[in-house]
Amino acid sequence: MLKQACAALVLLGASGALQAANAFPSTYTPVASQPTLLRNATVLTGDGQRLEQADLLMAGGRIEWVGQGDVPPGTQEIDATGRWVTPGLIDVHSHLGVYPSPSVDAHQDGNEMSDPVTANIWAEHSVWPQDPGFGKALAGGVTSLQILPGSANLFGGRGVTLKNVYSTSYQGMKFPGAPYGLKMACGENPKRVYGQRNKLPSTRMGNVAHYRAEWIAARDYLDRWARYDAQVEAGDEEATAPLRDLKLETLAGVLQGEIIIHMHCYRADEMMTILSLAEEFDYRIGTFHHAVEAYKIADELAEKQVCGALWADWWGFKMEAYDGIQENIALVDRPPGGCAVVHSDSAEGIQRLNQEAAKAMGKGRRAGMAIEPEHAISWITANAARSLGIESMTGSLTPGKMADVVVWNGNPFSVYSKADLVFVDGALLFDRDDPARQPVSDFELGQLQGVKQ
Template structure:
């Protein structure tokens, strides 16, 4: 088990590494107006392992009021969902929408700052283009929230951002309220290929690890410098000078304080174990390994360490470190005790059918003899994804009091024929397959359509 965050950095964690400042670039997200809505007579997968047949769900004031059965207030819109299924909104923990938007031209290539192996001071949200048509395509696939990450060229790629999948003029209008940042890290072939090809370091896996450790050590020193400064100030030393602010080390210090979640692109089991040892050395917690083609080899170790695996259903073999993949990977990582398996996309197309990707992983597990019903598999794209992003207290399950992020499916969502009929975000109907007026497109697309006419 990874030791507590205070293990090595000690009392320094009690101190803030920068002067008291308001959180920069705050979320300005406001839920859209909604009306009380009852979905009745549906098969409901609650996202926390329950399946309710012929059940109902009430949404009001942007929240889930009750699931199963209960009182319906006067004036409630009623949707008869007989023969249809309801799930929480789908959450993709690994997306590049907005930072690699459509159309895919070089002018939109904003996801990888390939100028240094350490770009922890970069924030993906500053590249997000809210008019990316990919957001509406994802909404039609039932995606209500996602984490947008920088690319994987660098050891420390920068901060990711969690977004609500709503239309807004600025990315701040999409930022999921109170969601912690993620730190995108990458191991293996990508960093050593990018910088080795330039005759720069790192050019090997050992070079990767050496640079990680150097940066974590620097972050610890940075925190100690601030601790010393804060002590001097508390003792009345008016001549005390604060350390120079370092935005890269500030991000790493926030990881050490447990305020930023590590999301690590890593394929091989041996490298993931090395990263877990490094996390123990420096006293931080790895949140999620992404891609993790070989996570099935260390499923018990991940469960013991409390680390999620955000994985593909069946992508493998496109480079050497992705070669040893099996289609039962996700099902094996979903250990009965403390397992945290997630299906992610890493694709502007895959995000549109994440339910089908989960279905593929579920079927492969079943064929291998594992007991994986729909109510368990749905957690891979709802509850577990919310846990990975630090937002499970707000969304991810159809629990009373949580955000009314809800998808009404035409059929079993694990069927290739099923489509999202209606998608609610905070109780507001944002997408309706039967209503062209609720199949919105971005301003960018509207301009293109006008030009075509």
């Protein structure tokens, strides 16, 4: 396998840069924090539980316990009476940093439209940590988010999962241990972009032909590395390593199950085609994004345990988005295996993911589905973490997980509710009542200095 081959090359003294998994590593370090006890809150754990008048202890950057337990000396106590506590919110589809504010041409770094296949690009290399949108998202309770390239290409490149913290570099924001995602797109976007240039693909059948050709090339790439590895293990001193290919390296990571597919796709028929393509080349689709027709194939998605990252009510803005319904999220959220996620794809929407989830919950209820807050919160916490492959580390208030926690001034599914306190790894990074804990980016500081107070 590719990992083994790369390891063999290192033993032979070749460049360690061949190990893409170690390139641009996370340098994230949690902010120091003291043990903190939240007292007497309504707690939505993210995994289906609702606890009334409950306590929660954070210590060492982790959830220590929920309900009751020992309180260490020196613990800071916060009275959360009348307030609600949830896991930190997670947005699985964001372009903050790659399409930052202000929206000017110089900041348009999200779509590399030079080729329909740009699996070699990594979104993190465009992320501008000074984007004011990160702080605005934190004020909305978002503690983690995936930054994706745009959807102009069939293979758009790698996405990156970030902790929503201040840093001078994107590496200081990279979620430690999070797997990479590969952004792909089907349907109108790639065929329109390249069809207008009189290039392939210009049709949906051209899209699929291109996917298949690239997966064939990726399988051949893996085979060449495997043959080389076998030669090295057999003691062949004349073995020649295959030439490294950054596009195929990413696709090979998908085939090995190390990189998660995040597929921009609207229509049910196209999603079924993509699922068949995954069977042909023996890889797995992680999440269909946008997917306004996911409700039509909800059973198939649940059976294959594919998540749907969806909008509450954004549809009809182009032909492939025409057949959307507002009950989509509630219908995709079906046991067993169903994985409904509320996402933003918007610098504004990310600030109110809780309200987007509330709209979906309301539409589901009006359609006769009993959806309670303790369940709906999973759409923006636990299910989102599952989509990103980080569910063992965050997404619920499970003891031992990261202490990414939001204290709301009321029911988070009320239009009147706001995040009062936001903790990331147990550190209080946002406090609505304390201007000193309301992040302002370096870019904003530079602008505000010129404004008369």
